[in-house]
Each structure stands twice: as C-alpha cells, then as structure tokens.
Amino acid sequence: MPVPVSVTNPGGSVSHASHAVAPVDSSSAGLFANLGSAAPPPPPSAVVAISSPETNTQQHVASAPAPMNEAGPLIKVTDLAYTYPDISGQPPPGAKPLIKGMNFELHAGERALLIGANGAGKTTLLKILGGKLMVPQHMVQVLGRPAFHDTGLTTSGLLNYVGGNWQREVAFAGFDCALGGDFPASRMIDNAARECADPSRKQRLMEALDVNPDWRMHQVSDGQRRRVQLVVGLLREFKVLLLDEITVDLDVLGRASLMRFLTEECRNRGACIIYATHIFDGLERWPSHIMYVARGELQSFNRLKDYPHLIDGSQTLVRMVDGWLRENRRIEKEIKAKELKEAPKEGGKEEYYLRNNGWAGGRLAASIAGDKMDDKKLTLV
Numbered sequence: 001m002p003v004p005v006s007v008t009n010p011g012g013s014v015s016h017a018s019h020a021v022a023p024v025d026s027s028s029a030g031l032f033a034n035l036g037s038a039a040p041p042p043p044p045s046a047v048v049a050i051s052s053p054e055t056n057t058q059q060h061v062a063s064a065p066a067p068m069n070e071a072g073p074l075i076k077v078t079d080l081a082y083t084y085p086d087i088s089g090q091p092p093p094g095a096k097p098l099i100k101g102m103n104f105e106l107h108a109g110e111r112a113l114l115i116g117a118n119g120a121g122k123t124t125l126l127k128i129l130g131g132k133l134m135v136p137q138h139m140v141q142v143l144g145r146p147a148f149h150d151t152g153l154t155t156s157g158l159l160n161y162v163g164g165n166w167q168r169e170v171a172f173a174g175f176d177c178a179l180g181g182d183f184p185a186s187r188m189i190d191n192a193a194r195e196c197a198d199p200s201r202k203q204r205l206m207e208a209l210d211v212n213p214d215w216r217m218h219q220v221s222d223g224q225r226r227r228v229q230l231v232v233g234l235l236r237e238f239k240v241l242l243l244d245e246i247t248v249d250l251d252v253l254g255r256a257s258l259m260r261f262l263t264e265e266c267r268n269r270g271a272c273i274i275y276a277t278h279i280f281d282g283l284e285r286w287p288s289h290i291m292y293v294a295r296g297e298l299q300s301f302n303r304l305k306d307y308p309h310l311i312d313g314s315q316t317l318v319r320m321v322d323g324w325l326r327e328n329r330r331i332e333k334e335i336k337a338k339e340l341k342e343a344p345k346e347g348g349k350e351e352y353y354l355r356n357n358g359w360a361g362g363r364l365a366a367s368i369a370g371d372k373m374d375d376k377k378l379t380l381v
C-alpha cells in the first residue's frame, strides 16, 4: 500500500507524495529500465563510540547490533547544513555554508539522480550521506541511524559510497597515484568477495561489467580499472548506495549493464541509490526521483512522474538540465554582481588569509605560513 511521505523543499513548502515503489514500466525496459519492490532486511551492525560535534562528548558504545529501521525512510535528511572546516577543524570565520536547509527522504526501492553544476556540492552531499564528513546526528539518518557516528553502517557495507578514481596518496611520490600493481584483477575481487554473503553475486557483477579476472592491474585502461573498481565496490550487499560519477570511463555497454544491475538491486533487494552524474543519455526513465542542487540548496526533489516530457520522450534529460544550469549561471552572475557592488570601495577587497598556506600532508611542497598564522584576514589592495 502506498505510504504518504513528506518532501520538503528548501523554500519550505511541503509536497506529499506517495512513496510506493515505482512500478516497472514495460515500455522502458530497455537499457536503463525502471524498478520494482522491496526486499528482506540485511543483517544489522554495531554502533561504536564517537565524539559528538555539538557537545564534544563521547556517545554511548554499543557492541550489540543496532536496530535497522526498515519501515521508515532509508535516507532521511533534516535541515542539513555543512561548511568545510579549515586546518583548525572549524569553518573559517564568516564562511557561508556550502550546503544549507536540505530536507528529503528516500525509501526502499527508490533511486535518485543527483544533478547540479560543477562545484554545486554533489560530492560533498554524497560524502555526508556516506558518513565520510561529520554533521550533527539528527541531520543525516541512514536506516534510522546517524550516518557518520554509527560506523557500523559503513563497515557492514549496508551504507556504501563508490566514487572518485581509484587513487591513493603516496608520501613523497605525489597525490592521486593510480591504484595499480603487477597483480591480477581477481586478487582484488576475490579479497572483497570474502565479505560477500552471496557467492553468485561476484559472478553476476563480473559478467555485467565484463571483467577479465586475469587483467594485470598495472596494465589496465582507465575504463577497465573502473570496471574492477565497480565490481569490488558493489560486491557487498548494500542497502543504501551512493554513486559519485562512476560511469565516466565506461563504454556504452558497460554503463547499460551497470544501470541494469542497479535497477535489479532496487527491485529485488529493496536497496536505495543516489547517483550523481553529468552523463544523462539513456537515463530518462532510470530514476524514481530527480534531485537538483544549486547554490548550496536543494532546488527541487521530485518524482520522475512529475516530468511527463521525460517519460513520453518529448524532451531529453540533457536538454532539461541544460536549461536548469543556464538559469543557475544567470542567477549566480547576478548574485556576484550584487556582491561586487556592495563590496567596500576603499582599501581593496577583504579576503580570508589562507592560514595553512596550501600545506597538505605528504606533499614535498608543504609549508606553513609562520608569522601570518594568526591572521584571520588579509586586505588585498
């Protein structure tokens, strides 16, 4: 039976939508087909101790498995706000929040396409949802548990973030070194498969992504490395999956197989997926929801059925997003012009002094600005 859900937009208005799992649309059963219903609960996991950002105190430690809220939303975001900290661990004084006033919910079987311009905050949002960036506990609940503070969510694989390139930072060698070595893909995959309860899953994934277990990881192409990364990343049975532009290197067949696999995960296991991407072709009927972020806010969060022109094919997703981004660019220019107009005319523009002078661990070029360390602001003339 459909369950009513509230979807609050940043402007404060609340729209009530049925969150019954989207019906399978046989007409869309092509490369990126629609999805179906919920599934049995996965095993729960443990809660661990962590300090609270609000109180700076330790929360309780529980070794018993934490209960998983199956009936409610799998992802619940409430008044989410976030600003990146500087080297002091605190947001720079006067910094505007990168994300503000976000509210939304997603349920079992649903999958949302996350859309926004470069720098809009998609990766940041996914990292917050994926428990990689700390926010107060009530702001982001996954399976009814705080995404950052309940580390059992990620260690169990129930909450899974797959994003970025497979790279690592190597001290004195550099940042973003491609992950590789003279070993076969099967070694990485088999290691990850040990933690997967379903033995057939590895085979299904390898077939879907057409991965050759004998590929040597120092000789693979970018797309082949991406395929191995995806097999490893998707092996454990997630309940909530956050995908951050992981299809850039995939050819059209690899991408279609992946999207089909994800649809089946939602249909057969009641998983929930958020997928951030700039590649829209063929995705018109894949999502159940489309969410659009701009200027730090969730500008819209709607069900696919609210975009009939996408369903009937009279407009493509890329054309629709093109319109949104152009409008966003126009508004951003207006805001910038207004800010410039209101900026102090005499004495130059005030900017925050980069307190760590570009320092970052492991880089040979690391340096710390000595006598300027205490300066909070610098006047540029």
Ligand SMILES: Nc1ncnc2c1ncn2[C@@H]1O[C@H](COP(=O)(O)OP(=O)(O)OP(=O)(O)O)[C@@H](O)[C@H]1O
Binding pocket: 084, 085, 098, 116, 117, 118, 119, 120, 121, 122, 123, 124, 125
């Ligand atoms: N570690 C960080 N510290 C400070 N600011 C950051 C950090 N990471 C990202 N930002 C800033 O946050 C903003 C949003 O970045 P984010 O990576 O979330 O955008 P995005 O929407 O994923 O962009 P893209 O489409 O280009 O991947 C950008 O302006 C970026 O400069």
